Amino acid sequence: MMKRNGTGWLFASPYLLYAVLFFAIPLIWSMYLSFTDWNLISPVYYFKGFDNFIEAVKHPGVQAAFFVTFKFMAAFVPMVIVSSLAVALxxxxxxxxxxxxxxxxxxxxxxSGVVSSLIVKGLLSHNSAFNVFLRKFGIEIxxxxxxxxALLVVAAIIAWKFTGYYALILTAGFESINKDVYEAAAIDGVTPSxxxxxxxxxxxxxxxxxxxILSIGVSFGIFTEVYQLTGGGPNYATNTWQMEIFKQAFTNLSAGYASAVAIIASVVTFASILVIRKLLEMWGKRNGWV
Amino acid sequence: MVGSKKGLTLRYLIAFALLIVMVFPYLYMVMNSFADWTQVDKKVVPTEFTMRSYEWLFSGGEAGIARPWLKAFLNSVIVSTASTALMMVTGAMVAFALAKMNFKGRDFINNAVLFQMFFPAIILLIPTFLIIQNAGLYDTYTAMILPKAMSLWAVFMYTNFFRAIPDTFIEAAKLDGASNFQILYKIVMPMSKSITTVVFLFLFMERWTELLWDMIVVRSDSMLTLNVLLSQMFGPYGGYPGPMYAASVLLTVPIIILFLFFSKQFKEGMQFTLK
Known part of the structure; x- marks a missing residue:
């Protein structure tokens, strides 16, 4: 029995190492940093208590990140559901x-998010075929x-990326439906719609x-497309959590402050996904779908 | 709509039309990378073609200072291959322990994996960077590989797949005196080819297109991955749309070829994944 326990832990050891080195330690370090004013370089730093958190909540970039995530979700999730459902159908x-x-x-x-962003940048450049075409009808955007x-363009790029993948999931769902149900319904005179x-x-x-659930998860992790196309702008309109944290930590070098923002982002993300998930489950149950 | 011949033809027509719309951005990219510079982005389908964009990329254009595209390509290959290989080995090992070995603490590890998998990773970004920096690994391949040497998603996928393999195979091998490593390597893995292809493709693709991490742990030009170089070279104000498409082709074509090469196994593997 001893020996068997040993090999079990031996096989699991890569995970244990990884979990300590790249999960537990960073997690604690992040919390520690969030109470300091450390600037990523200087050896000297001071403790600020909850000042970083208070400052963060008042910061327009952080407030924008909070709302942009939900606005992005409101655009992206319906887009990708409709397109993947259409493909699967x-x-x-x-x-x-x-x-x-x-x-x-x-x-x-x-x-790559970089490539799709660059293609879209070209497609939407001022004198592109697409914009010239729109201008013929007096549309100038x-x-x-x-x-x-800007928000809708980013949402569309990401919807494009995930449509095929989600369509695979939905196609498998379609094919697991027993065809007899439709025949029975047809006999009962049910119309196609x-x-x-x-x-x-x-x-x-x-x-x-x-x-x-997958697409809602995606909504909380947008970085590449926004970084490449808008830098979070115009005026924070596409400023996601990752974008704000990246800017604060690696452009402004406010590592302490950015850690506080990251903690806020994580709590918001975790709580939002949990709540949305629960609501979806309740909604499905109430309609008798699950 | 379901059965009739007419309905079927209509569905094929719609399906092909949708497919063309979905792959159009790729076609647009390839066409524009070869388009005459007066036509780049100006025509939906260019009519005059040239190699000028690719020549510009490798000669460095007017300034004559070529960016290290080939080195960046090589960097991407090294980092993605090493990282993906490690993620698959560690993923299969841990999954084998979780699915097929009975030991004290297994449930704890299983729960820890699931918990960590759904934990918002953004909180870890800054301290992980600091760990790499303090370990003296800044601006190295190791910095790009080590924090991405394990994928919890791979553990999750392999665990689910291994659980479906009947225990009798493993017990028979044990009676023959095979060690756990031998069982994993010689019996379980050969039975898991389709899922391995799916895991490999997803991980490699994700690693190949990583931007944020590879961007912050590397500084020197000679260490940049292709994706990072592409991102830096053609930022918000970059001109030269032709070379931009040519560089995008360089990044995209290898991953598509790899995917098409494994597409048959990918289809089989997805069938299990989607159940």
Whole structure:
């Protein structure tokens, strides 16, 4: 028995090492730093109690990060649900080329956020074919300098990336639905649109739930696209938590203050996901979908 | 809509149209990387082509100072390969312990993995950077590899897969005198090829496109990964759209080739993953 315990721990040892070195120690260090005014370089620093936290809550960058995350979620989650649902709806159960579609729709997931941002930057540059076309109809938008459109553009880039991946999850959900249900419904005279809303969607809810949870998680971790395209602007309109923490820690070198912001960000993220998850579960239960 | 022949044709038409829309950004990138500079971004489909963007990239343009694209490509290959290999080895090891070994503390470790997996990682960014800096690893490959030598997601995926492997295989091997390492390496891993492909592709892709971490732990030009170099070179005010697309092609094409190469196993592996 001793020996077996030993090998178990031996196999698990990479995790233990990793958890101590890159989880436990950083976690404690982060809390310690958050009470100091350390600037990442100077050997001298002072304790400030909760000053960093108070300062952070009043800071427009932090306040923006809080609201931008939810605004981003409000744009991104519906976008990606509709697009991945559309793809899954079209490709599920196709007799031929299904492999081609699964692979093809997955390709955007491989894109670096830097690359997709640069492509969009080109597509939306002032004299691009797209903008010239819009100008013919008198539509002139400076996409990345307008707060609302900047947020929507970032949301669209990320929705593009995740659509194929989520469509795979939904396709698997579609294919697990027993086809007899539809035949029975057809005999009872149920119209196609009724059968979509009353049969397909409820039976698909477990897969939709997974996609909802995943996409909500994504909403709290946006950095690359924002860093590359807007730097958090215009006027904090796309300032995500990661962007704010990066700026404070590695541009302004306020490591102590940035640690406090990171703790706030983590608490907000953890609590929000928990609450949203609970609400979704309750909503699903009330409708009898789970 | 479900069964009829007409409905099926319509669905294929919509599916192909959607597919073209989804891969259009890639097509746009490739076309513009070869487009004549007067046409870059000016035409949806360029009509005149040139290699000038790629030449500019490797010659350094008017200034004649070429950025280290090939070195950056090599850096990305080294970092992504080493990091992914470590994540897979450690992932499979820990998962084997969690799924197939009975020992005191297993449930505790299992819960710790799940807890850490859903813990917001942003809180760890600054102190992890400080650990690397204090260890004298700033501006090295190790700085980019070590904190990404383990993936909890990989542990999670492998654990789920290993649990589905019948214990009889493992007990039979034990009776033959095989050690745990031998069982993992010679019996369990060969049975896990499809899931291994999925885990490998996801991890490699994620590592290949990492920006934030690789950007903060590296300073010298010769150490930058391709993704970081691309990001720095074509920031918010960068001109030269042609070379921007050419560099994007350099970053994107290898990962797509890798993915297409493993696409058959990927499809099989996803079937398990999605259950």
């Amino acid at each position: 079209v490709i599920h159960g196709l007799p031929k080329f299904k492999g081609l579609f699964l692979i093809g729709f997955f390709l955007p997931y491989l894109a 400076d996409w990345l300098s307008t707060p609302l459109s 009724q059968s979509f809303w009353k049969i397909t969607l409820p039976l698909l809810y477990p897969a939709i739930f997974t996609v909802l």
